[in-house]
Amino acid sequence: MYKTILTPRVSETDGVGHINNTTLPVWFEAARNPLFDLFTPDHDFAKWKMVIVKTVLEFTGQIYFGKDVAVNVWVKKIGNSSLELYEELYQEGNLCARNTAVYVNYDLDSQKSEKIPEAIRQELAKHLWEEKDK
Numbered sequence: 001m002y003k004t005i006l007t008p009r010v011s012e013t014d015g016v017g018h019i020n021n022t023t024l025p026v027w028f029e030a031a032r033n034p035l036f037d038l039f040t041p042d043h044d045f046a047k048w049k050m051v052i053v054k055t056v057l058e059f060t061g062q063i064y065f066g067k068d069v070a071v072n073v074w075v076k077k078i079g080n081s082s083l084e085l086y087e088e089l090y091q092e093g094n095l096c097a098r099n100t101a102v103y104v105n106y107d108l109d110s111q112k113s114e115k116i117p118e119a120i121r122q123e124l125a126k127h128l129w130e131e132k133d134k
Contacts, residue, residue: 001127002073004031008065019063025055028087028099031071035085038120039105046108053082054102061096063089069096074129078121081105081113086129 012023032050039049063069070090077084082104089097105116116124 001129002031002034004033004071004073006030006069006071008063008067008069010065013065017064019065021059024057024059024063024089024097024099027069027071027089028055028057028073028101031073031087032085032101035073035103035124038123048108049105049114050103051106052101052103055099056101057097057099059097061091061094063091063096067091073127075124075127076100076129078116078124078128081115083116083124 006027008019008023012019014020036043036050040047068091072088072090074086075083076086082102085099085101085103087099087101088095089099104113106112107114
């Protein structure tokens with residue numbers, strides 16, 4: 001599991017004091033930085049590999065300004081050229097949102113998916129989601 005701690009900002013808070021629902025996809029993406037490092041270590045967008053093709057976000061609790069959040073990211077499935085992530089967001093120990101995201105290892109020049117390299121597969125396998133992790 002990859003774990004990221006984020007501090008909510010005032011600008012992410014809506015008129016009723018909650019973190020705005022449009023903020024969570026950005027937070028989940030921020031927690032994926034270790035995965036982006038695997039696929040494109042130099043962060044050169046001309047060589048970027050991870051292309052998101054699906055995300056499903058479920059809100060399970062309210063999130064507030066002034067209290068850090070923890071985002072946990074697991075690899076749920078490793079395919080030939082794609083991977084599925086399972087993610088959870090907690091504030092004060094309470095599950096506030098869960099998300100799944102599917103990425104494809106993609107070559108921008110050829111506009112085609114590519115097989116995930118074995119070294120990356122081995123690293124991803126260290127972060128596989130298991131029911132016991134929940």
